[in-house]
Every structure is written in C-alpha cells, then in structure tokens.
Amino acid sequence: MQHIAPRVKFRRNSKLLEVDEIFYMQAIIYHANKDIRLEDIAEPTPGPGEAKIRITGTSICATDVEEWQYGPLWVQHGSPNALTGKQTPLVLGHETAGTVHEIGEGVGNVSVGDRVAINTVLTCGSCFWCTRGQQSVCPSMAVAGFMADGGLAEFMVWPADKLVPMPYSISDAEGPLLEPTSVAVHAVRRSGVRPGDNVAIVGCGTVGLLTLQAFKAAGARVIAIDVREQSLTLAKEFGADEVLNSCNEEITATQVLELTGGVGPDIVVETAGVKETPRMAIEWTRRGGTTLLLGIYSTTPEINFNDVVGPEITIIGSVATSPGDLEAAVELVGSGKINVKPLISRIVPLSRAIEDGFKRMLDPNKDIYRIVIQPGS
Numbered sequence: 001m002q003h004i005a006p007r008v009k010f011r012r013n014s015k016l017l018e019v020d021e022i023f024y025m026q027a028i029i030y031h032a033n034k035d036i037r038l039e040d041i042a043e044p045t046p047g048p049g050e051a052k053i054r055i056t057g058t059s060i061c062a063t064d065v066e067e068w069q070y071g072p073l074w075v076q077h078g079s080p081n082a083l084t085g086k087q088t089p090l091v092l093g094h095e096t097a098g099t100v101h102e103i104g105e106g107v108g109n110v111s112v113g114d115r116v117a118i119n120t121v122l123t124c125g126s127c128f129w130c131t132r133g134q135q136s137v138c139p140s141m142a143v144a145g146f147m148a149d150g151g152l153a154e155f156m157v158w159p160a161d162k163l164v165p166m167p168y169s170i171s172d173a174e175g176p177l178l179e180p181t182s183v184a185v186h187a188v189r190r191s192g193v194r195p196g197d198n199v200a201i202v203g204c205g206t207v208g209l210l211t212l213q214a215f216k217a218a219g220a221r222v223i224a225i226d227v228r229e230q231s232l233t234l235a236k237e238f239g240a241d242e243v244l245n246s247c248n249e250e251i252t253a254t255q256v257l258e259l260t261g262g263v264g265p266d267i268v269v270e271t272a273g274v275k276e277t278p279r280m281a282i283e284w285t286r287r288g289g290t291t292l293l294l295g296i297y298s299t300t301p302e303i304n305f306n307d308v309v310g311p312e313i314t315i316i317g318s319v320a321t322s323p324g325d326l327e328a329a330v331e332l333v334g335s336g337k338i339n340v341k342p343l344i345s346r347i348v349p350l351s352r353a354i355e356d357g358f359k360r361m362l363d364p365n366k367d368i369y370r371i372v373i374q375p376g377s
C-alpha cells in the first residue's frame with residue numbers, strides 16, 4: 001500500500017523558533033527480495049562537495065530486475081557500506097541523469113541549472129588498485145542504487161566531481177543511457193581493438209548494441225550475433241557490417257569463419273550472459289585472438305580450457321567503468337556516433353515505475369531494451 005505523506009511538513013525548532021522545512025519526494029525503494037516500494041521519503045540535502053540533482057531520467061536495467069527477483073546480490077544489506085555508510089532500504093537506479101538543483105559547500109565544477117550525466121561509481125581512491133589507475137576493480141567500489149541511494153527518485157545527492165556536463169544534443173530521456181554506454185566504452189577500451197579488426201558480438205541486448213556502436217566508432221568491422229530478429233534489425237541500423245541469427249550454432253560457427261576469411265574474428269565479445277555463450281565466444285575467437293566477457297553469469301558456464309590454451313586465446317573480463325569512460329560516452333552520444341534513441345522502448349512516470357516498468361521487464365516475451373522512468377512525466 002502506498003504510504004501517503006503530505007508533500008511538505010513543517011517542524012518547529014523549539015530553541016530558535018525557526019521554521020524548518022522538510023520536503024518529501026517520491027522514490028522507488030529496495031527493501032528486500034521481491035519487496036520494492038514506491039514511497040515518499042525526505043528529499044536529500046547536499047553536504048560539502050556534493051550536488052543535489054533533479055532527476056530527469058533513470059532507466060531500469062536487467063540488474064535492477066535481478067536484484068528485485070533474486071537479490072540482494074549486489075545491494076548492500078545486513079551491514080553498512082564502508083564507503084557510503086548506506087544499506088537497505090535504498091533508492092534503486094544506477095542509470096541516471098538530471099539537472100543540478102542545489103550545490104553544497106565548496107562545489108566549483110558545476111552550477112545550478114547544469115544538465116549532467118552521473119558517474120554512479122564511487123571508488124575509495126586510496127587502495128592498491130585505485131592508486132594504480134584500476135578504479136573499476138576497487139574492492140570498496142560503491143555504486144548508486146546498490147550501495148548508495150540512486151536515481152529512481154525525484155532528487156539524488158551525489159559528489160559533484162562525479163558529474164559530467166551533458167550537452168543539449170542529448171535529450172532528458174537519452175541521458176540515463178549514457179551509463180550503459182560508458183560500460184560499452186570501457187569494454188572497448190579494455191579489448192585493445194585496432195582499426196580494421198574483425199569483431200563479433202554475441203548477444204545484442206542493450207549493452208551488446210551499445211558495444212557494437214562503440215566498436216564501430218573505434219574503426220572495427222563488426223558481426224552482430226543474436227537469436228532475436230528484432231535485435232539483429234537494430235544491429236543493422238546501428239552499423240553492423242554483418243548480422244547472424246545463431247539459432248543453429250553449427251551453421252553460425254561456419255558463417256563466422258566464412259565472414260573472416262576462414263580465420264575467425266580478432267575479438268569475440270560475449271554479452272548474453274547465458275551458460276552456452278562464453279564457450280561459443282571462445283571457440284569462435286581466432287587463434288591468438290581475444291575473447292571479451294561482458295555478461296554477468298547467473299549459471300556457471302562449462303568451458304574446455306584446452307580451447308583457450310591451444311590457440312593461445314586471451315580472455316578479458318570487463319565490468320563497470322574507469323575515469324574517462326563516461327566523458328567518452330557523452331562525447332560519442334552527443335556527437336551522434338552512438339545512437340541510444342531506438343533503445344528507449346518506453347517512457348514511464350515515476351509513480352508507475354513498478355507497475356509499468358519493473359513488472360513489464362519480467363515478461364519473458366518482452367520486446368524491451370530500456371524503460372526510462374521520468375519523475376513528473
């Protein structure tokens with residue numbers, strides 16, 4: 001049941017006899033497994049170095065739905081996060097963008113009214129990995145929507161140095177897609193791709209289709225592979241040089257070889273995250289090539305490691321982002337080199353996020369890439 005609270009409450013400070021206003025906002029709160037709620041909570045206030053952002057869009061990611069159905073897996077629960085001091089109940093949402101509404105003490109890099117993309121990854125800055133530039137594997141990493149209050153709300157407070165100015169060529173609805181784009185950019189950077197390389201992408205969901213475009217922007221020739229015709233049509237629209245329906249694995253394996261002069265792709269990217277696909281990705285990679293694993297696996301894939309040792313395959317894992325990846329995503333989307341618009345399947349107001357967003361994402365026959373939640377829409 002929705003908890004009904006007045007939008008504005010007044011509390012009288014007895015000592016100073018000053019009126020202290022508490023504003024309330026709507027938010028989607030993660031309480032526990034299968035328990036997410038639309039609630040009215042107090043608006044957050046920015047501390048020193050922080051900005052309060054009026055959220056203009058937050059997209060629902062498959063990870064959010066997995067946390068709701070099977071979690072808490074990543075969501076901080078049971079003890080507070082070392083970096084943020086937060087734990088459940090938490091506001092969900094890690095793919096988010098907005099407009100700066102208020103700034104805390106000492107903030108100089110953004111001003112009220114600036115449109116911003118939000119780098120939702122916080123790292124400690126002082127550990128072994130952070131000091132060596134490998135922030136994406138900081139053991140203390142804290143992500144908005146998992147270890148801190150995220151963007152499925154009217155407002156969010158976040159360190160101002162994690163905000164990246166967003167040009168007007170990126171619309172409010174497109175803003176949240178910058179986060180999965182930064183994940184794609186990170187993967188492409190980790191792959192070590194060179195112009196002219198043959199790249200095959202196994203799995204053309206949102207991240208797969210963004211990775212495809214990021215590889216095209218890096219000068220690669222891309223073969224997109226999926227079992228869903230709709231995804232392959234989009235892949236073509238996004239510039240894939242070849243598309244293959246992989247419903248028959250043997251036929252696909254032959255086609256991949258044929259399309260690469262009998263050699264195999266230099267890089268095969270696995271984004272589907274299902275049991276069979278990492279094995280396929282490794283088998284399809286050319287001798288001496290690279291397999292890039294980008295999926296999150298809910299079942300344990302079976303791999304014959306002789307298929308890695310014999311052909312000297314390099315396997316690279318990629319998760320989250322490093323400094324500079326979101327800035328690159330803003331540049332690529334803002335300049336039109338990456339198109340996120342067709343990946344916005346629908347726009348839903350915050351008040352309907354559970355009914356028309358999360359529940360819709362559960363449908364196994366869904367033809368949905370991203371649902372964007374907009375407060376006040």
Ligand SMILES: [Zn+2]
Pocket residue numbers: 061062063094095180
């Ligand atoms: Zn996501």
Ligand SMILES: [Zn+2]
Pocket residue numbers: 123124125126127128129130131138139140141
């Ligand atoms: Zn660290």
